[in-house]
Amino acid sequence: MAINLELVPKQKRPAGERCCEPVVYPDIERRQAERMAEVARALGDPVRLQLVDVLRQHAGSVCVCELVPLFEISQPTVSHHLKVLREAGIVGSERRGLWAYYYVLPDALKELSTWLS
Amino acid sequence: MAINLELVPKQKRPAGERCCEPVVYPDIERRQAERMAEVARALGDPVRLQLVDVLRQHAGSVCVCELVPLFEISQPTVSHHLKVLREAGIVGSERRGLWAYYYVLPDALKELSTWLS
DNA sequence: GCTCCAGATTGATCGCCATCAATATACGTA
DNA sequence: TACGTATATTGATGGCGATCAATCTGGAGC
Numbered sequence: 585m586a587i588n589l590e591l592v593p594k595q596k597r598p599a600g601e602r603c604c605e606p607v608v609y610p611d612i613e614r615r616q617a618e619r620m621a622e623v624a625r626a627l628g629d630p631v632r633l634q635l636v637d638v639l640r641q642h643a644g645s646v647c648v649c650e651l652v653p654l655f656e657i658s659q660p661t662v663s664h665h666l667k668v669l670r671e672a673g674i675v676g677s678e679r680r681g682l683w684a685y686y687y688v689l690p691d692a693l694k695e696l697s698t699w700l701s
Numbered sequence: 702m703a704i705n706l707e708l709v710p711k712q713k714r715p716a717g718e719r720c721c722e723p724v725v726y727p728d729i730e731r732r733q734a735e736r737m738a739e740v741a742r743a744l745g746d747p748v749r750l751q752l753v754d755v756l757r758q759h760a761g762s763v764c765v766c767e768l769v770p771l772f773e774i775s776q777p778t779v780s781h782h783l784k785v786l787r788e789a790g791i792v793g794s795e796r797r798g799l800w801a802y803y804y805v806l807p808d809a810l811k812e813l814s815t816w817l818s
Numbered sequence: 819g820c821t822c823c824a825g826a827t828t829g830a831t832c833g834c835c836a837t838c839a840a841t842a843t844a845c846g847t848a
Numbered sequence: 849t850a851c852g853t854a855t856a857t858t859g860a861t862g863g864c865g866a867t868c869a870a871t872c873t874g875g876a877g878c
Binding site for chain 4: 647648649659660662663664666679682683
């Protein structure tokens with residue numbers, strides 16, 4: 585988890601032989617890696633990935649009561665997945681009367697998407 | 702996990718009122734969601750994300766002995782993370798003499814990257 | 819053969835996560 | 849006020865994952 589940012593790792597080698605070019609280091613910083621990993625972890629469940637997929641298809645927001653019957657899991661579990669996505673900053677929610685509506689936050693996936701491409 | 706693919710979920714509603722447009726369904730299929738979630742889960746750890754980042758900076762492959770000292774975790778743990786990445790189809794490995802070299806598989810991240818952008 | 823070294827595997831521990839049933843909360847309606 | 853309905857939260861459980869120390873494997877060199 586914690587990164588050793590010394591760029592020139594000291595390491596004994598068999599004399600006269602090396603395995604590769606010696607200096608190698610991450611281009612991204614630890615904090616950025618932690619942010620992107622948090623987003624990736626939130627997407628690392630098929631249900632959550634499909635929830636995000638559904639929300640991304642809709643310009644506006646989608647009612648939870650539409651989301652629950654799409655999956656063969658209980659309503660509390662869907663609610664839990666939506667909470668994970670919200671805490672990862674991927675979706676937002678809004679309450680209107682009895683119903684709750686979720687939507688994708690526009691820039692949420694940008695950093696990870698840029699790094700991936 | 703398992704998706705109910707009925708596209709028109711039946712659900713009782715208060716008479717004369719609806720919460721939103723009624724038909725909503727995932728655009729991606731369950732298998733595709735599971736594949737992409739597997740890749741996302743593999744990227745959902747800061748160490749693995751930085752391992753992939755290092756490997757992506759190098760056209761060729763990188764020796765494990767260069768990767769281990771970049772992190773403040775033990776060699777077996779680095780080996781474990783590399784195994785997770787290999788089993789997710791993100792990296793490949795090759796042995797040359799005493800050393801092991803890892804490299805990013807070129808198309809591994811393409812599906813997730815395309816979906817994200 | 820034996821020894822040293824790089825890396826992988828094993829076994830154990832600890833904490834987190836996905837899931838559900840049950841309950842709570844909050845809102846609309848009569 | 850009381851009741852029903854939509855969603856969130858709680859508590860419990862089973863399983864998975866991150867980590868390490870210890871060990872194993874296999875190649876290089878003597």
